[in-house]
Amino acid sequence: xxxxxxxxxxxxxxxxxxxxxxxxxxxxxxxxxxxxxxxxxxxxxxxxxxxxxxxxxxxxxxxxxxxxxxxxxxxxxxxxxxxxxxxxxxxxxxxxxxxxxxxxxxxxxxxxxxxxxxxxxxxxxxxxxxxxxxxxxxxxxxxxxxxxxxxxxxxxxxxxxxxxxxxxxxxxxxxxxxxxxxxxxxxxxxxxxxxxxxxxxxxxxxxxxxxxxxxxxxxxxxxxxxxxxxxxxxxxxxxxxxxxxxxxxxxxxxxxxxxxxxxxxxxxxxxxxxxxxxxxxxxxxxxxxxxxxxxxxxxxxxxxxxxxxxxxxxxxxxxxxxxxxxxxxxxxxxxxxxxxxxxxxxxxxxxxxxxxxxxxxxxxxxxxxxxx
Ligand code: SAM
Ligand code: SF4
Numbered sequence: 361x362x363x364x365x366x367x368x369x370x371x372x373x374x375x376x377x378x379x380x381x382x383x384x385x386x387x388x389x390x391x392x393x394x395x396x397x398x399x400x401x402x403x404x405x406x407x408x409x410x411x412x413x414x415x416x417x418x419x420x421x422x423x424x425x426x427x428x429x430x431x432x433x434x435x436x437x438x439x440x441x442x443x444x445x446x447x448x449x450x451x452x453x454x455x456x457x458x459x460x461x462x463x464x465x466x467x468x469x470x471x472x473x474x475x476x477x478x479x480x481x482x483x484x485x486x487x488x489x490x491x492x493x494x495x496x497x498x499x500x501x502x503x504x505x506x507x508x509x510x511x512x513x514x515x516x517x518x519x520x521x522x523x524x525x526x527x528x529x530x531x532x533x534x535x536x537x538x539x540x541x542x543x544x545x546x547x548x549x550x551x552x553x554x555x556x557x558x559x560x561x562x563x564x565x566x567x568x569x570x571x572x573x574x575x576x577x578x579x580x581x582x583x584x585x586x587x588x589x590x591x592x593x594x595x596x597x598x599x600x601x602x603x604x605x606x607x608x609x610x611x612x613x614x615x616x617x618x619x620x621x622x623x624x625x626x627x628x629x630x631x632x633x634x635x636x637x638x639x640x641x642x643x644x645x646x647x648x649x650x651x652x653x654x655x656x657x658x659x660x661x662x663x664x665x666x667x668x669x670x671x672x673x674x675x676x677x678x679x680x681x682x683x684x685x686x687x688x689x690x691x692x693x694x695x696x697x698x699x700x701x702x703x704x705x706x707x708x709x710x711x712x713x714x715x716x717x718x719x720x721x722x723x724x725x726x727x728x729x730x731x732x
Pocket of ligand 1: 419425426465466467468469492493494514515516555556557584585586587588589590727728731732
């Protein structure tokens with residue numbers, strides 16, 4: 361399998377002539393009757409069904425691949441959407457376009473107070489609710505989140521060695537993260553997964569140990585290629601360990617089945633990870649090849665930042681202002697205007713990111729400011 365020293369060219373989906381976006385009727389012909397949900401389809405024929413909802417840009421760790429130790433400028437609190445505003449956006453996505461899943465993220469979502477309240481507001485929408493967290497505060501709230509309606513959780517864990525964890529995150533919190541993973545399992549969140557960003561020369565020597573940890577705990581580990589979204593702008597291609605190299609290293613110790621797992625659980629079609637089972641039947645492992653083999657062709661998601669801008673890709677350069685609609689429009693117009701803006705954004709969604717190409721432009725927000 362090829363190793364990830366450079367970033368290869370990738371294939372992108374073709375633009376389809378019709379349909380661009382299959383959305384609600386124009387406002388003028390609305391009858392006021394309940395609006396039936398219709399698929400939201402982008403210009404490349406991809407249906408959008410998944411919302412990544414960032415609820416804060418703040419964080420209690422300083423992962424080196426994400427943000428600097430000092431100097432991040434946090435958004436003023438009044439610029440963050442309220443939970444009510446966030447729930448309204450999710451409701452519009454679910455009611456009008458049949459969205460199936462929402463993932464709450466950040467920054468670190470557990471540093472925002474009373475997250476269970478947002479989960480309780482989303483639960484009646486009948487949508488699959490997931491959370492991505494660094495796990496530091498998870499042990500304190502895992503049971504309450506599960507009781508409120510949270511179903512699935514991804515906990516980030518990039519090292520099992522306290523010193524390496526401290527060097528990577530600038531905080532001495534490994535024990536709390538491990539306790540958070542245990543609490544999530546005890547609370548019945550299912551699945552519990554571990555996200556691990558691999559950086560060459562930083563934590564790539566722990567790939568097999570992290571895979572072993574996942575097998576012992578019964579949690580699927582998802583190894584993620586390092587993307588050029590660190591706030592410092594220090595990313596270079598030679599720090600990326602390719603998904604194929606990660607799989608080779610694991611396979612050498614814990615043999616993997618030849619073919620990736622197809623489907624298997626309700627929301628596998630939205631999972632960017634390519635998953636492989638261990639040949640001995642003990643669990644699986646996934647790789648997210650965002651750099652060397654992006655999944656843009658299957659992309660089914662949009663993102664809303666904590667200050668209420670809609671982005672159709674992590675690497676998008678365009679943003680659509682939902683907060684202005686939520687705060688400035690007449691209340692009875694807000695749903696329609698949100699829907700129109702969501703359609704406008706999705707119609708403009710591009711085929712895929714350009715990492716590794718000469719025309720690649722870094723977005724002006726970093727990962728924690730967009731919501732990973
Ligand atoms: N704070 C939470 C956490 O760390 O899980 C949620 C937000 S974080 C931005 C979401 C995911 O993005 C995490 O799994 C994190 O490891 C990943 N991430 C952050 N910066 C990244 C980068 N430059 N390349 C790849 N993944 C990154
Ligand atoms: Fe915080 Fe998550 Fe970024 Fe780490 S990856 S600094 S935990 S937002």
